[in-house]
Amino acid sequence: MRLLVAAATTFELDIFTSHLRQHFQEINENHFCKENLEVYICITGIGSMQTVFSLMEAMTIYNPHFCLQAGVAGSFNHETALGSLVIVREEMLGDLGVDDHGRFRDMFEIELMNPNEKPYVKKKLVNMFQDFPMRLNLPYVTGITVNTVSGSNNLIGHRSEYFDCDVETMEGAAFHYVCLKKKVPFLQVRSISNYVEPRDRSKWQMKLAIENLNEWMIANLPES
Structure with a gap:
C-alpha cells in the first residue's frame, strides 16, 4: 500500500517523521518503506494554492492508494477540548465570494458556481469514501477553508452563522478537492490547537495538539 501523508508545515509532522526514520527504511527524502507499506510525506506549504500544486505533484510521482491530511485547526465550538482530534468530513470555501455592500455572498449564492456540480454536494466537498485503512475512531466535523484566519468578533460571527461550521483551516478544502477530482480515497484529521476567537496566541495549545495528532x-x- 502507498500512503501519502500531507501537512502544511514540517513541524506538524516532526514526531511522526522521526518515528518513520526509526522504524522504516528511508528510501529517499520523505519516502519510507516497511514490508508492503510505503509512506510518502508531502509538506504542501500553507494555503490552498500551494496545497493544490504540491498534492498534484506528489500524486503524479507517488500514485498513492490513500491520502491522509494531518494538521492543526481552530474550533468554533468551545465545547471541543483543545488538543482533541476530529475528522473533517465536509469542507467549504470560507472566503471565496464577493462583498455585496458589506454582505458576504459566496460564489454559489451569486450563481457563478453550481452548488451540485461535482465534486460539490450542496456547496460542500464531502468525503464519501467508505473503505479506510485507518480506524475512524474520531468525531466527524464540518470545516471551512480560508485565506485569512478569523481573528475578530465580527468575522467570527459571520463565518460561524453563514457556514454553520465546526473548524477552520487554510488547506482542507484544497485537499478534499484534489482527492475527490482524482478519485483517491482520503481522510483529513485535525487536532484542535485553539478556539476561533479574537487572536490571542497565549491561549493556544499548539504543542499538545501536535503531540496528540502525531501519537x-x-x-x-x-x-504493512
Whole structure:
C-alpha cells in the first residue's frame, strides 16, 4: 500500500517523521518503506494554492492508494477540548465570494458556481469514501477553508452563522478537492490547537495538539 501523508508545515509532522526514520527504511527524502507499506510525506506549504500544486505533484510521482491530511485547526465550538482530534468530513470555501455592500455572498449564492456540480454536494466537498485503512475512531466535523484566519468578533460571527461550521483551516478544502477530482480515497484529521476567537496566541495549545495528532497517526498507521 502507498500512503501519502500531507501537512502544511514540517513541524506538524516532526514526531511522526522521526518515528518513520526509526522504524522504516528511508528510501529517499520523505519516502519510507516497511514490508508492503510505503509512506510518502508531502509538506504542501500553507494555503490552498500551494496545497493544490504540491498534492498534484506528489500524486503524479507517488500514485498513492490513500491520502491522509494531518494538521492543526481552530474550533468554533468551545465545547471541543483543545488538543482533541476530529475528522473533517465536509469542507467549504470560507472566503471565496464577493462583498455585496458589506454582505458576504459566496460564489454559489451569486450563481457563478453550481452548488451540485461535482465534486460539490450542496456547496460542500464531502468525503464519501467508505473503505479506510485507518480506524475512524474520531468525531466527524464540518470545516471551512480560508485565506485569512478569523481573528475578530465580527468575522467570527459571520463565518460561524453563514457556514454553520465546526473548524477552520487554510488547506482542507484544497485537499478534499484534489482527492475527490482524482478519485483517491482520503481522510483529513485535525487536532484542535485553539478556539476561533479574537487572536490571542497565549491561549493556544499548539504543542499538545501536535503531540496528540502525531501519537494518533503512529498508533493508526495501516498494517504493512
